[in-house]
Amino acid sequence: MRWLIGVFLVWYVQFAFAGEFVVVVSSSSKVGLLDSNKVRDLFLKKRSFSGKQKLIPVNLLGDNEIRAEFERSVLRMRREEINHLWIKDHFLGISPPVTQASLASIRLFVERVDGAIGYLPKDMVNDNLKIVHEF
Amino acid sequence: MHISSSDFAAGVIGFLILRRHFILILLSALSCLNLAVAEETQYQLGMGYELNDAFTVGGYFSTEYGSGKEINFFGVDDLAFLVYGENDANFSYFFELEWSELYKIDYENNEEEQHTRPFIERLYGDYKYSDYLSVRFGKQITPIGYWNLQPINVLRETTSNPILSRRMFPKFLTGIDIYGYTPIDENLTYHLYLQGTKDLDNERINIDADRHVGLSLEKDFQNGWKLGTSLGNFREVNKDKTRYFQFNARFDQYRYSFITESNFSRKDPDIGKVERIVDIYVQTEYRFRPKHTLIGRVEYFHNDELGLKERIGVLAYGYRIRYPISLKIEYQLHADSNDNQLLTSFSVLF
Numbered sequence: 001m002r003w004l005i006g007v008f009l010v011w012y013v014q015f016a017f018a019g020e021f022v023v024v025v026s027s028s029s030k031v032g033l034l035d036s037n038k039v040r041d042l043f044l045k046k047r048s049f050s051g052k053q054k055l056i057p058v059n060l061l062g063d064n065e066i067r068a069e070f071e072r073s074v075l076r077m078r079r080e081e082i083n084h085l086w087i088k089d090h091f092l093g094i095s096p097p098v099t100q101a102s103l104a105s106i107r108l109f110v111e112r113v114d115g116a117i118g119y120l121p122k123d124m125v126n127d128n129l130k131i132v133h134e135f
Numbered sequence: 136m137h138i139s140s141s142d143f144a145a146g147v148i149g150f151l152i153l154r155r156h157f158i159l160i161l162l163s164a165l166s167c168l169n170l171a172v173a174e175e176t177q178y179q180l181g182m183g184y185e186l187n188d189a190f191t192v193g194g195y196f197s198t199e200y201g202s203g204k205e206i207n208f209f210g211v212d213d214l215a216f217l218v219y220g221e222n223d224a225n226f227s228y229f230f231e232l233e234w235s236e237l238y239k240i241d242y243e244n245n246e247e248e249q250h251t252r253p254f255i256e257r258l259y260g261d262y263k264y265s266d267y268l269s270v271r272f273g274k275q276i277t278p279i280g281y282w283n284l285q286p287i288n289v290l291r292e293t294t295s296n297p298i299l300s301r302r303m304f305p306k307f308l309t310g311i312d313i314y315g316y317t318p319i320d321e322n323l324t325y326h327l328y329l330q331g332t333k334d335l336d337n338e339r340i341n342i343d344a345d346r347h348v349g350l351s352l353e354k355d356f357q358n359g360w361k362l363g364t365s366l367g368n369f370r371e372v373n374k375d376k377t378r379y380f381q382f383n384a385r386f387d388q389y390r391y392s393f394i395t396e397s398n399f400s401r402k403d404p405d406i407g408k409v410e411r412i413v414d415i416y417v418q419t420e421y422r423f424r425p426k427h428t429l430i431g432r433v434e435y436f437h438n439d440e441l442g443l444k445e446r447i448g449v450l451a452y453g454y455r456i457r458y459p460i461s462l463k464i465e466y467q468l469h470a471d472s473n474d475n476q477l478l479t480s481f482s483v484l485f
Contacts, residue, residue: 049266081389084458086182087484090183091195092229093219095182
């Protein structure tokens, strides 16, 4: 019975949150729509640019639900795998993205820092932000 | 397996002799662990201490014990410190200072060795113009294959390295590497690398080259598979010239990894006949539980002119207390059974 509830919860989470979250940049940014692979590469620091604009990914600190959904839907990796990647990257001189403690501070960071890119619930997007990807 | 009770006793005695070093190392490791308990703080074990974007410091160390018919040793193999960072613009830097084979006690010959002089393992800057064009200048790892890019004990799955990563091409390059994604295929990366001088610090390098040019390409199929190739030539300080072609493939899943690299070289020595050298290895990894991995590797090496032919099989087990803390044990089977050996290691990335 437990596994059935588990399957239902996974199914529910996938559908309940589909399209509820967005990746945003400042409204003054020239960055256009980004596909899932590009967003993934930016947050895994395999890429750093959109055109000639250097981008600064910002991550949510801790185990928030939206971060888990971002990792599942966009990064398509488990937290453990992501941490292993950052450990390997440490040897190559690459640090994980900067973090912010709350969604409100992510929004402020993206609004104010040139090139910043972060993820938020869709209903937190304001006129100072531009959506470049939905998940 | 040739491990006699006297070998084992020698190992224990050696361990006791070195206990002060071990205590220091273990205390360092434990202090790292304590500092690393909280996630995403300024210090995280395996990710270094990040003061700000411009300054992160970390390092790694490894110890090894080996026993076989003709070897019996214990040593502190590597101790290194890393410093790196980036500015708000497009520039970043990296510096690695290493003590290699810092201490070794050879029980077979009753000898001790110490190498206390550090050397510059890497020192380079990166300028990123775009994702399609970046330039790395200085002493760096030669961008060939997979093993060569993550060569330290703690990041690999076996204590030993394949011959391919030690004998076929210079592991380091003092020069420039122009690299990035290709505009024609967003999942294809390139490296065009050039060296025109002697190595920045040739104290501990596998091949002392003063000329090197090559091109590496890698395609990421986004389904776990990656394929790559490298083509190049280098000249050693003694004027021997070598041309090489390498092919690599890997497949990674959460539980399984498969890696293969093959290298075909033609060496034109300044004096003597042309040597054709072939090396190929295949390695599989199975992570049967999150912290436990079983590894199997087979390797074939052949140098026709020198009549060298080696076939090596490696069976290994790795245990990661946490990912950046690795305990490994392996048994090597050689075509010449006199070379069979047991290797164990303990390594930490901090």
